Amino acid sequence: MNSTAGDFLFFGAVISLLGYELGLRIKKRLKLPVFNPLLISIAIVMVFLSVFRIDYSSYLVSARYISYLLTPATVSLAVPLYRQFELLKKHSGAIAAGTLTGVLTTMVTVLLLSLIFGLNHQEYVTFLPKSITTAIAMGITEEMKGFVTITVASIVVTGIQGSIIAETVCRIFKITEPVARGLAIGASAHAMGTAKAMEIGEIEGAMSGLAIATSGLCTVVFASIFANFI
Numbered sequence: 350m351n352s353t354a355g356d357f358l359f360f361g362a363v364i365s366l367l368g369y370e371l372g373l374r375i376k377k378r379l380k381l382p383v384f385n386p387l388l389i390s391i392a393i394v395m396v397f398l399s400v401f402r403i404d405y406s407s408y409l410v411s412a413r414y415i416s417y418l419l420t421p422a423t424v425s426l427a428v429p430l431y432r433q434f435e436l437l438k439k440h441s442g443a444i445a446a447g448t449l450t451g452v453l454t455t456m457v458t459v460l461l462l463s464l465i466f467g468l469n470h471q472e473y474v475t476f477l478p479k480s481i482t483t484a485i486a487m488g489i490t491e492e493m494k495g496f497v498t499i500t501v502a503s504i505v506v507t508g509i510q511g512s513i514i515a516e517t518v519c520r521i522f523k524i525t526e527p528v529a530r531g532l533a534i535g536a537s538a539h540a541m542g543t544a545k546a547m548e549i550g551e552i553e554g555a556m557s558g559l560a561i562a563t564s565g566l567c568t569v570v571f572a573s574i575f576a577n578f579i
Contacts, residue, residue: 361412368393382513387541420484426543426558433555440528448560451536452567455480456575463579471495473579477572479503482539485565489572511538512545531556536564
C-alpha cells in the first residue's frame with residue numbers, strides 16, 4: 350500500500366525509536382560492537398517500509414520530529430566538556446594539533462580516493478564533510494553545490510563504522526590516553542562516535558564532543574580550499 354504523510358503523523362518517529370530500543374537490547378545481550386543500535390534501527394526501518402510498501406516521503410515527514418532534537422543534542426555535549434575544562438586548558442596545544450590533523454587526514458583521504466576512482470568535482474565535494482556533524486556538513490555541501498543526500502548518507506555510514514571499530518582501533522594502535530582517544534573518535538566519527546566515547550569514559554566523551562565542534566569549524570575553512578583541487 351502506498352501511504353501519504355497524513356496517514357502516519359508520528360509513525361516515522363515511533364518506528365525509529367522502537368527500532369533503536371530493540372537495537373539497544375540486542376547490543377546489551379550480545380555485547381558485540383557490530384550490533385550498533387543505530388545500524389540495527391536503520392535496518393529495521395528499511396525492512397518495515399519495504400514490507401508494508403510505505404513511501405519514504407511519508408516516513409520522512411512523520412520522522413522529522415526526531416531531527417528537531419539534533420541541534421540541542423549537539424549543544425548539550427558542552428556539559429561534559431565544561432566538567433573537564435581544566436584538562437582542556439592543560440592539553441590545549443595537543444588538542445588543537447590533534448583536531449587539525451584529523452581534519453586534514455580526512456580531506457587528503459577524500460582527495461586521494463576521488464582521484465583514484467575518477468570522481469568529478471560535484472561528487473568529490475559531496476564527501477569532503479563526511480566526518481563532521483550533519484548540521485554543519487549539510488550547509489557546506491549546499492554551498493559547494495554537492496549532493497546533500499549523499500553527504501548525509503556518508504556521514505551516517507562514517508559514524509556507524511567509527512563507533513563500531515573505535516575501541517578496536519585504539520587497542521591495536523595502543524592509544525590509551527583518554528584525551529587522545531576522545532579526540533580521535535570525535536574527529537573521525539562525529540556525534541555517533543561521541544556516543545561511543547561516552548560509553549568508554551567521561552574524559553573521552555568530553556574530548557570527543559569538543560572535537561565535533563572544532564572539526565566542524567576547521568572543515569568549513571579547509572573544505573573551501575580542498576574544493577579547488579578537483
